[in-house]
Amino acid sequence: MNATRQQPLLIVEDDLSLQKQLKWSLDRFESVLAQDVASAVLQFRRHGPAVVTMDLGLPPDQDSVSEGFKCLEKLLELDPSAKVIVLTGQNDQDNALRAIRMGAYDFLSKPVDPDVLSLTVERAYRLYELQQENRRLQTAQQTGALSGLVTRDAQMQRICRTIEKVASSDVTVLLLGESGTGKEVLAQGLHEASKREGRFVAINCAAIPENLLESELFGYEKGAFTGASKTTIGKIETAHGGTLMLDEIGDLPMPLQAKLLRFLQERVIERVGGRKEIPIDVRVIGATHQDLKGQISSGGFREDLYYRLAEIVIDIPALRERQGDAVLLAHTFLRKFSSELRRPGLSLGEDAIRKIEAYLWPGNVRELQNIIKRAAIMADGQQITADDIGIAAAAPADGEEAPVLDLRTVRERAERQAVVAALARVDGNIVRASELLGVSRPTLYDLMDKLQIKA
Numbered sequence: 001m002n003a004t005r006q007q008p009l010l011i012v013e014d015d016l017s018l019q020k021q022l023k024w025s026l027d028r029f030e031s032v033l034a035q036d037v038a039s040a041v042l043q044f045r046r047h048g049p050a051v052v053t054m055d056l057g058l059p060p061d062q063d064s065v066s067e068g069f070k071c072l073e074k075l076l077e078l079d080p081s082a083k084v085i086v087l088t089g090q091n092d093q094d095n096a097l098r099a100i101r102m103g104a105y106d107f108l109s110k111p112v113d114p115d116v117l118s119l120t121v122e123r124a125y126r127l128y129e130l131q132q133e134n135r136r137l138q139t140a141q142q143t144g145a146l147s148g149l150v151t152r153d154a155q156m157q158r159i160c161r162t163i164e165k166v167a168s169s170d171v172t173v174l175l176l177g178e179s180g181t182g183k184e185v186l187a188q189g190l191h192e193a194s195k196r197e198g199r200f201v202a203i204n205c206a207a208i209p210e211n212l213l214e215s216e217l218f219g220y221e222k223g224a225f226t227g228a229s230k231t232t233i234g235k236i237e238t239a240h241g242g243t244l245m246l247d248e249i250g251d252l253p254m255p256l257q258a259k260l261l262r263f264l265q266e267r268v269i270e271r272v273g274g275r276k277e278i279p280i281d282v283r284v285i286g287a288t289h290q291d292l293k294g295q296i297s298s299g300g301f302r303e304d305l306y307y308r309l310a311e312i313v314i315d316i317p318a319l320r321e322r323q324g325d326a327v328l329l330a331h332t333f334l335r336k337f338s339s340e341l342r343r344p345g346l347s348l349g350e351d352a353i354r355k356i357e358a359y360l361w362p363g364n365v366r367e368l369q370n371i372i373k374r375a376a377i378m379a380d381g382q383q384i385t386a387d388d389i390g391i392a393a394a395a396p397a398d399g400e401e402a403p404v405l406d407l408r409t410v411r412e413r414a415e416r417q418a419v420v421a422a423l424a425r426v427d428g429n430i431v432r433a434s435e436l437l438g439v440s441r442p443t444l445y446d447l448m449d450k451l452q453i454k455a
Helices: 016-025 037-047 067-078 093-102 114-141 154-166 183-194 210-218 254-266 292-298 303-309 325-340 350-358 364-378 407-425 430-437 441-451
Strands: 009-012 031-034 051-055 083-088 106-109 173-176 200-204 243-247 283-288 312-315
Touching: 009 016, 009 037, 016 031, 016 114, 031 037, 037 051, 037 067, 051 067, 051 114, 067 083, 067 093, 083 093, 083 114, 093 106, 106 114, 114 430, 154 183, 154 312, 173 183, 183 200, 183 243, 183 283, 210 254, 254 303, 292 303, 325 350, 325 364, 325 407, 350 407, 407 430, 407 441, 430 441
Parallel strands: 009 031, 009 051, 051 083, 083 106, 173 283, 173 312, 200 243, 243 283
Antiparallel strands: none
8 A cells, every 4th residue: 555655635625624624534644635626636737646535516617517526527537547535415415426427436425424534535545556556467467479368367377388388389279168268369379479470360160151161261263163253262271371260160060170180181272163282381279168079989070180189288267267367357358348438447346346256157258258348338336336247146056066074175275265366356466465364464475375376
């Protein structure tokens, strides 16, 4: 909190006696004062406060427009991330809610309880710090070929290292994982890290009808079939010099499996209706959510094709298995949609964070992204609530393992869950995480070493 405390609290109040009372009740914060819109804007530009308390009932101007709303609008234009707490009259809830919709962090009715006000300001500072830490973390992460991948999970970090190691070679990579886990993001990262000069081309083998898939992959010559009025190159040829991602390759029909195997072995193709062999230089990445070995056993997938694709196999964990990533990704998506929807300053409330942490995310990252986008659209205020998230904790599946009774295992699991959740909530800030857990920083470091958790 020390870094945030260097940014003062701005108190905007036209009643000088009340202004002094507010400053006295908030004496633990470094305060600067303003009486009207002009002085508030001046102080805001000069000091860049993280938190503002503002009397919404500032005297109206000559057009009978409330100065309070004008002041709120101008301050949030200067810094949408600032947390503005508006103070209103007892019977002025409609205007208070209007202020929340405009971007205010919270509102309190006069006369304000000093303890409640102090607590609200403290929470605003904490939220501001959390968001600033998250922005710094994202800025640090969004460099390099894997900039599209946001993670703090140890398994995913190992996967990133694997991708960096194999990127410079031309080995075929097979990505396995549930739908929505980010297979295409990893494939694009692998392509970018490879420095191949050609394009990244992706095709979903399950999304194209079987009778069209061959021509989509291999292209066709003019007159090859009815309607083939001109020669057209396919996805494989389009990716020459680059990377070809065959998504949902487990759905590839058997006849095309044989033709793909020949291409992988000889690196030449023949267009549909053609006789000329065309050499292709392309890196192939396969991806599927299916159990290919199970399909081999049942006769649904060629074993020789599997081993051609599986020179390097990467198993991508589901989001529910990635420690701390759900909240981290939720912050990332919310910032993205806040910008796209022109709703600056949106943030996740504590109850929303708890719900995100508790949910099992059967649809993985794709489901999380959709839910955060919906919440950003539907939220009434600046803070996303649990109701805005709108998900229910998933019930245990049938046949789930019996609970572990060994106390040491139970304790270690509980400690791991608590430490990972605390780190995720404050985006890896050790000081804040130790405060949330009620332990000292050395104790938290010891726990992280024992449980093999990385900040």
